[in-house]
Amino acid sequence: MSNTSKVLSNKSNLQVLYEDNHIIVVNKRAGDIVQGDKTGDKPLSDVVKEFLKEKYNKTGNVYLGVVHRLDRPTTGIVMFAKTSKALPRLNKLFANKEAKKTYWAIVKNKPQKEQDTLTHWLRKNPKNNKSTAFKKEVNNSKKAILHYKLLKQLNNYFLLEINLETGRHHQIRSQLSSIDCPIKGDLKYGFDRSNTDASIHLHARQITFTHPIKKEPILITAPLPKDALWDACL
Template sequence: MAVGCWLLAVGCWQKYLYHVPPQPCLGSDQEYIAEKYNKPGNVYLGVVHRLDRPTTGLVIFAKTSKALPRLNKLFVDKEAQKTYWAIVKNEPPKTSDTLIHWLKKNPKTNKSVAHIKEVTDSKKAILHYQVLKKLNNYFLLEVNLETGRHHQIRSQLANIGCPIKGDLKYGFDRSNPDASIHLHARHIHFLHPVTNAIIDIIAPLPDDAIWNAC
């Protein structure tokens, strides 16, 4: 954990879910703050952004109710830069590219389908990827988002024939033993909303054979 006066950055693995409501692992983080800073009573933690259940990596929390709306605004205004690493099954068509699709969410299946052209009730989705490394049977990609759509990285990479390892929902042929997928929120960069100090945080990779080869 990386801690400041306003915010807490936590590296999370698949068993934790930071969505709404953000309950499953807040308790341990609150206990950490209470113990480290000798804070009596209830400890405040506000979730600044979401991390879907199968995904690992960084999540930012606000440590005060005053900090939460300011940190939220950074992410809403796209002033916070988030970088993801993904391990995919097939080699992408290009070593680097910008993908533009229109995503349509199906609430019944909790899945977003990527379309090449706009369709009814779809939302435009843009991401940039770069191939960082060829592994034995997979490829490591770095992904940066321009938009933040439901399952965007998973859906768009699947559309170009590169499903993420372990992601049965989007076309990978088998699940990972722990039900995770190999999509990791690797890096977050932003300016502190009060001090303007540069906040630059990298999340360690999960400990498994494939991530260890990266």
């Protein structure tokens, strides 16, 4: 186990970016899992429940609905529903692509074009939990589309901004790797060494959406993780 576990979220260090009666949005740390899995590690959803239970002195169970997920080594915005009224509305918002999510990625190589749309067909292999990007449709593949632009050249790396049109398994990681731009630290998708904290330099930076209950526009930005490379992006 990497030393990521030393900085995993708990109810005392949870970074809440937005909260109202229906929604809570947090800044996920690298290493957190959003929902429970076979590892048995404590999921972020349980941490948020503990936070709410303590904050509001709640007795009994706390309702919390998982709206979307982020890969374990990825950081940034994760949204949860605090009410059963909000959850189906938020699910519909995401299903209809009415929530716009923007990601930042630090990659190894400069892409050939400073901005472009990437279209692939991704096929997931459950045995190694990895998706392969194909230029043409293949059996059991799903179409994946993303838009990227180069924001900044760093000393040895490049900062890209990514907007997704589809939400596929490991989509950003797989598609960027397919154009020879693996994300820093992402051994699974072609980067040559891991980050010391087992993170990858992929961050869910911003989300904009119309509040499903209040009908107000919401914009949330997640601060970057604390490291020298991310600091150089600002």
